Amino acid sequence: MPKKLGQHFLNNPEIIEKIIKSANLKSTDVVLEIGPGEGVLTEKLAEKCQKVIAVEIDNKLVKLLHNKLRNNKNITIIHDDILKINLPKLYSRYELQSTDYKLIANIPYYITSKILRVFLETENPPKEIILMVQKEVAERIIASSGKMSKLSISVQYYGKVEYFFTVKKENFNPPPKVDSAVIRILPIAKRREKNEEREKKDKEFFKIIRAGFCARRKTLANNISNSLHLDKKLVEKKLKTVSILPTARAQELSIKKWKELSNLF
Numbered sequence: 001m002p003k004k005l006g007q008h009f010l011n012n013p014e015i016i017e018k019i020i021k022s023a024n025l026k027s028t029d030v031v032l033e034i035g036p037g038e039g040v041l042t043e044k045l046a047e048k049c050q051k052v053i054a055v056e057i058d059n060k061l062v063k064l065l066h067n068k069l070r071n072n073k074n075i076t077i078i079h080d081d082i083l084k085i086n087l088p089k090l091y092s093r094y095e096l097q098s099t100d101y102k103l104i105a106n107i108p109y110y111i112t113s114k115i116l117r118v119f120l121e122t123e124n125p126p127k128e129i130i131l132m133v134q135k136e137v138a139e140r141i142i143a144s145s146g147k148m149s150k151l152s153i154s155v156q157y158y159g160k161v162e163y164f165f166t167v168k169k170e171n172f173n174p175p176p177k178v179d180s181a182v183i184r185i186l187p188i189a190k191r192r193e194k195n196e197e198r199e200k201k202d203k204e205f206f207k208i209i210r211a212g213f214c215a216r217r218k219t220l221a222n223n224i225s226n227s228l229h230l231d232k233k234l235v236e237k238k239l240k241t242v243s244i245l246p247t248a249r250a251q252e253l254s255i256k257k258w259k260e261l262s263n264l265f
Helices: 013-023 040-048 059-068 087-093 109-121 135-141 150-158 196-212 220-228 232-241 255-262
Strands: 030-034 051-056 075-079 101-106 128-134 159-167 180-187
Touching: 013 040, 013 101, 013 128, 013 159, 013 180, 030 040, 040 051, 040 075, 040 101, 051 059, 059 075, 109 128, 109 150, 109 180, 128 135, 135 150, 135 159, 135 180, 150 159, 150 180, 150 196, 150 255, 196 220, 196 255, 220 232
Parallel strands: 030 051, 030 101, 051 075, 101 128
Antiparallel strands: 128 180, 159 180
C-alpha cells in the first residue's frame, strides 16, 4: 500500500466484531464504507446488512477487493476518491436519497475533518457515522468546554458524538505509530431540503468560529475584534449580554454559547 495514503489494515477479528456491534446493523441497512482496504470489515458488514457500497481510492486494492468479494452480490466496489466523488450522483444511483444509510470508515488523520465536513453538511447525511481515527483526533472531536477546537465544534454543531473504544496500534498491519479509536456520530437532523435560511445561519455560525479561533492564545474579544474589524469595547459589551467574560478564550465556550454569539455578530 503506498505510504502516502496513510493506510493501516486491521488484523484482529475481535476488533472487527466490535465495530460491527457498534454499528448496530439491521438486515435492511445500507452501508457506505470509505477505505475498505483489504475488505476484512467489508465482508463482515455484508453478512449483517442489505447492501455495502465500498469506496476505495487505491487501484491495487480495488483489484484485490473485486477478486476477493466477487461472490458477494450485496457488495459494490467503487474505485474513486471520496473527496472528489459526485455525491448527489452516488446517492441517486444507489437510491441513497430515499434510504437511511450508515457511513463506516477507517480513515487517515489528514482527511478526517474533510470527510466529516462533506457528510455532515450534505443535504443527505447518513443516519449514523462509525469512524475509526487516531485516538488523539477522536479525543479532540469529543472534547467539551475548556478543550474545544474548530474540529470539535464543527462536528458537534451537526451531530451528537460518542467515544466507543480504543484500538491499540498492535491491531494493525503495518502498526501505526499511535493508537486509534472508534467513535459514533449521530447527525442531529436531516438536511435534504435546500433552505436559504439554514445556509445563512450555518455561514454566520462558522464565520464567528473562525474569528474566535484566529489566534488561540488571545482572548475571544481580541480575536473577534481583529477578525471582524469591530471596536473591542463593543465586542466586550456584546459578549457580556450572553454571559461571556471579556477574558474568555475560544476553547472555553460550549456549542450553545457559540450559537448565541453567532446571533450577535
